Amino acid sequence: MAMTTSHRNAEKGFHVFATRAAALVGNKWAFLGALLVIAFWIVSGPYFHYSDTWQLIINTGTTVITFLVVFLIQNTQNRDARAIHLKLDEIIKSIDQAHNEMIDIEHLSDEELQRLADRYQRVREECDSRRRKKRD
Secondary structure, three states: OOOOOOHHHHHHHHHHHHHHHHHHHOOOOOOOHHHHHHHHHHHHHHOOOOOOOHHHHHHHHHHHHHHHHHHHHHHHHHHHHHHHHHHHHHHHHHHHOHHHOOHHHHHHOOOHHHHHHHHHHHHHHHHHHHHHHHOO
16 A cells, blocks of 8 residues: 555654654653652642642643653654564574574464474573583
């Protein structure tokens, strides 16, 4: 399915926004800012008589911010994971002795991944066994 230019521009725009926003909310200054907001909210409690509105303000604010940040984090993690998979695929492809079947294994079912993990567990156990025999 071909992407239209406007769709590609929107995707690129979101990518730029998500990357910048994730960098902004993921630094120490954002954390410090959040701490200051919470401190201000706590200090303002007596002024507002610890009212329901006072509590609703912080609950609503933190819920909305958390909801949005979760999507930003997921977006950046998805992109990072995809980039890492592509880099690993390139390394696997470039090594003669590597098993090319390992390329794109992230698309396998959980059962197929478990079978691969079991197979490599057996290989590791065989290597450990040979190593122990050599020492003895």
